[in-house]
Amino acid sequence: GDSVTQxxxxxxxSEEAFLTINCTYTATGYPSLFWYVQYPGEGLQxxxxxxxxxxxxxxxxxxxxxxxxxxxFHLEKGSVQVSDSAVYFCALSDxxxxxxxxxGTKLIIKP
Amino acid sequence: xxxxxxxxxxxxTQMGNDKSIKCEQNLGHDTMYWYKQDxxxxxxIMFSYNNKELIINETVPNRFSPKSPDKAHLNLHINSLELGDSAVYFCASSPxxxxxxxxxxxxxxxxxxx
Numbered sequence: 001g002d003s004v005t006q007x008x009x010x011x012x013x014s015e016e017a018f019l020t021i022n023c024t025y026t027a028t029g030y031p032s033l034f035w036y037v038q039y040p041g042e043g044l045q046x047x048x049x050x051x052x053x054x055x056x057x058x059x060x061x062x063x064x065x066x067x068x069x070x071x072x073f074h075l076e077k078g079s080v081q082v083s084d085s086a087v088y089f090c091a092l093s094d095x096x097x098x099x100x101x102x103x104g105t106k107l108i109i110k111p
Numbered sequence: 112x113x114x115x116x117x118x119x120x121x122x123x124t125q126m127g128n129d130k131s132i133k134c135e136q137n138l139g140h141d142t143m144y145w146y147k148q149d150x151x152x153x154x155x156i157m158f159s160y161n162n163k164e165l166i167i168n169e170t171v172p173n174r175f176s177p178k179s180p181d182k183a184h185l186n187l188h189i190n191s192l193e194l195g196d197s198a199v200y201f202c203a204s205s206p207x208x209x210x211x212x213x214x215x216x217x218x219x220x221x222x223x224x225x
Contacts, residue, residue, distance in 0.1 A: 032211050038152070043115075043201055043216035051211045087152050097208030098159070098167065104152040 002027040002094040006102035009087075013080055014110050021075040021105050023064075023090035031092040033057075033066055033073040038087045038104070047075075047088070085109045114138050117202050117217035124192055125225055132187045132220045134202030140215070142166075142208055143185040145177060146201040148219070154201075160185055161207070192224045 007022040025031065032051045036044040048057030053068035062077045073090060090102040115136045124130050136143060144167075145157040159167035163179045174190040185202060199221050203214040 034213055043218045044154075044203075044214075045216070046213045049211075049213060089154065093208075093212065097212065098156070099214055101154045104154070106152070 002031065002092060002100045004090050004092055004100055004102040006088075006090050006105050009104070009106035010108050011105060012108045012110065015082055016079045017109075019075070019077040019080045019084075019107070021088055021090075021107070023073045023075065023102060025071050025073065025090075025092050025100075027071075027092055027094060027100075029095045031094055033064070034091045034093070034099070035062070035064055035073070035075050036089040036091060038089065040086070044089060080107075080109050082109045082111050115202055115204055115215050115217040117200075117220050119220060120218060121221050121223075123223045123225065126192055126194060128192050129188070129190045130192060130222070131189070132200055132202075132222075134185050134187070134217060136183055136202075136204040136215070138204055138215060140204040140206050141182060142205045143179065143182075144203040144205075144214065145185065145187050146203060147171075148199040148201060150198070158185075158187075189222075192222075194224050197222055197224045 004025050034049045035047040037047045038044045048059040050057040050066035056065045064075045087104045089104045117134045142161045144159045147155050158177045160179045176188045178186045199219045201219050202217040205212045205214045
């Protein structure tokens with residue numbers, strides 16, 4: 001079946017560092033891809049999405065590009081802030097239109 | 112206005128009790144979900160309803176029973192609570208599913224069974 005694999009956390013960075021959180025997927029057909037963020041004590045919020053190959057989703061300085069050839073959707077940010085500390089989830093919408101979730105990656109940003 | 116709201120936010124109860132968590136969405140969405148998030152933040156879908164009809168029922172104990180009185184509400188009732196039920200439960204909603212559809216989440220209910 002379809003699946004999503006994220007890099008294990010926690011990922012610990014200093015403020016203003018460059019961030020990459022890896023996400024790869026296996027899917028039949030052409031899924032849509034999503035990144036969600038969960039801040040401490042809160043629910044999940046959509047961060048960005050991409051619906052077809054080579055699309056780039058972006059929001060709040062975060063970007064991810066839908067790479068069909070490498071089945072990847074890596075999340076990047078050029079300069080992280082302490083306020084970016086959260087758990088990040090990669091997900092895909094499968095052929096049955098259900099969301100398949102990665103395990104989540106905890107990001108810790110130190111001042 | 113809160114788009115997806117759950118009550119209560121925190122629930123502490125003893126083993127063997129029966130409890131309910133309520134969820135309401137004001138987005139006009141057709142589909143609602145219940146997810147369970149464990150202590151390692153892993154998300155597992157439990158149920159999915161579309162227009163009050165059950166469309167996904169993952170392998171969860173039959174002590175868990177969802178109820179959808181209308182398409183804006185999806186409540187979760189849990190009988191005979193066990194220690195292993197302790198987790199954060201999230202309600203979510205989405206428009207009629209298409210591949211471009213994201214889900215909108217509530218704030219979660221942290222259930223602690225003692």
